[in-house]
Amino acid sequence: MNYVIFDLEWNQPMSASETVKEPLYLSGEIIEIGAVKLDEQFRLRDELKLYIKPQYYTRMNDRVVALTGIKNQHLAAKGVPFPEAFDRFLDWCGEDFAFMTWSMSDIPMLADNMLLHGIDASELPVCYDIQRIFGREIMRSEVRYSLDYALEILQEKGDTAHDALHDARNTAKVCDRLDLNEYLEEYGSKVFAEAPRSRVYESCGELLADAELREFTCPWCGETVTCEDFLQSGNGTYMAYGLCAEEDEFLLQISAVKHQPGEYRAKRLLFEMSDDLWDIYMDKKEAAERQ
Numbered sequence: 148m149n150y151v152i153f154d155l156e157w158n159q160p161m162s163a164s165e166t167v168k169e170p171l172y173l174s175g176e177i178i179e180i181g182a183v184k185l186d187e188q189f190r191l192r193d194e195l196k197l198y199i200k201p202q203y204y205t206r207m208n209d210r211v212v213a214l215t216g217i218k219n220q221h222l223a224a225k226g227v228p229f230p231e232a233f234d235r236f237l238d239w240c241g242e243d244f245a246f247m248t249w250s251m252s253d254i255p256m257l258a259d260n261m262l263l264h265g266i267d268a269s270e271l272p273v274c275y276d277i278q279r280i281f282g283r284e285i286m287r288s289e290v291r292y293s294l295d296y297a298l299e300i301l302q303e304k305g306d307t308a309h310d311a312l313h314d315a316r317n318t319a320k321v322c323d324r325l326d327l328n329e330y331l332e333e334y335g336s337k338v339f340a341e342a343p344r345s346r347v348y349e350s351c352g353e354l355l356a357d358a359e360l361r362e363f364t365c366p367w368c369g370e371t372v373t374c375e376d377f378l379q380s381g382n383g384t385y386m387a388y389g390l391c392a393e394e395d396e397f398l399l400q401i402s403a404v405k406h407q408p409g410e411y412r413a414k415r416l417l418f419e420m421s422d423d424l425w426d427i428y429m430d431k432k433e434a435a436e437r438q
């Protein structure tokens with residue numbers, strides 16, 4: 148079993164009107180994958196850095212250039228198309244692997260870019276959010292800390308931020324200071340993304356009232372599961388609890404994506420329930436009941 152710590156950099160559209168909306172609303176197109184591979188004893192085994200030539204957002208956004216230093220000429224010379232880069236990445240990950248990322252923003256971006264290129268994302272590996280583990284286990288807090296801050300607290304000297312490989316290495320440095328053997332069981336969750344949904348809603352309220360969005364097929368037993376009501380989880384995202392007839396438990400996450408006023412679409416990710424996701428869900432549920 149390998150643990151693959153990865154980080155992505157992505158380009159953004161120049162303006163809202165240039166944003167790709169089909170087959171899905173594309174908030175970013177991946178231009179770099181940086182990854183480090185740990186073995187099952189969490190020893191550093193290998194590194195990988197891939198540049199990707201964007202197909203949709205072909206002109207680099209100035210803000211992204213300022214942040215990452217990645218320029219058009221660079222991608223033209225070194226980038227490969229996403230499907231090729233993704234194949235190389237998967238080959239490198241090995242037969243049996245789990246993903247580790249800092250925060251949960253890279254997983255949905257990876258899923259969106261896979262779906263954009265028609266790559267099946269219905270079954271991603273077990274994912275661990277190292278930011279969450281650091282916050283809970285080291286800081287005893289629900290706060291989401293930056294990677295820089297975590298390195299500072301741990302008195303580790305990190306590589307310069309906003310390079311995908313540097314950020315993956317820096318996350319590995321934090322991992323090295325965590326008792327992963329002790330923590331991982333509580334935090335691991337398999338992730339399932341679905342094909343883009345085409346239905347357009349006039350409002351977020353109309354979207355949330357669509358009963359179909361609370362239904363999914365259990366990836367383990369194939370039963371149709373109807374979730375409980377959605378709870379607000381901030382930033383246009385909602386979560387709902389689902390229990391299948393075979394007692395498999397899930398957390399369904401839904402994002403109400405606003406394409407333009409009066410035009411909303413739903414994106415959904417299904418997470419296998421973990422002890423940590425259960426805690427997150429119960430916190431939201433209790434907060435909703437208090438209101």
Ligand SMILES: [Zn+2]
Nearest residue numbers: 365368391395
């Ligand atoms: Zn099931």
